[in-house]
Amino acid sequence: MNSTAHSEAVLRDVLDRWKAAVDAHEPQRAASLFTEDAIFQGLHPYAVGRQGVAEYYDSQPLGMTAAYRILETRRIADDAVLGYLSVDFSFTDRPTLSVLLGTLLKRATDGWYISHYQVSRLD
Numbered sequence: 001m002n003s004t005a006h007s008e009a010v011l012r013d014v015l016d017r018w019k020a021a022v023d024a025h026e027p028q029r030a031a032s033l034f035t036e037d038a039i040f041q042g043l044h045p046y047a048v049g050r051q052g053v054a055e056y057y058d059s060q061p062l063g064m065t066a067a068y069r070i071l072e073t074r075r076i077a078d079d080a081v082l083g084y085l086s087v088d089f090s091f092t093d094r095p096t097l098s099v100l101l102g103t104l105l106k107r108a109t110d111g112w113y114i115s116h117y118q119v120s121r122l123d
Helices: 003-023 027-031 050-058
Strands: 034-041 065-077 080-090 097-108 111-120
Touching: 003 027, 003 065, 003 080, 003 097, 003 111, 027 050, 034 050, 065 097, 080 111
Parallel strands: 034 111
Antiparallel strands: 065 080, 080 097, 097 111
8 A cells, every 4th residue: 555545544544433423422432533632723722632622522513513525645754644634514503614624643552543633714
């Protein structure tokens, strides 16, 4: 498998689990996909660590779902994958919110985790 295909596979594995947790409104499960010291920037003030990630997703409305598309990926080290994605967050009571997501995944001994997550909304 070439580096780009492997990097995309790593991203998809983690982000598919992230999407499943977001779609099911399971904030603790979503937070478990992040490193203990992850920097997390959604559309609210940033947080550091899993607790902040869990609180952010807990504050999201029930019925919110995420659909993502990988735009670019780079393997920046043996244990680090950079991803740039388009994400559509859908809601039951308002229009879909389209954002761009930059993320950095780090490999630990037991798998890959999100170390940095930053959403940008382009108006």
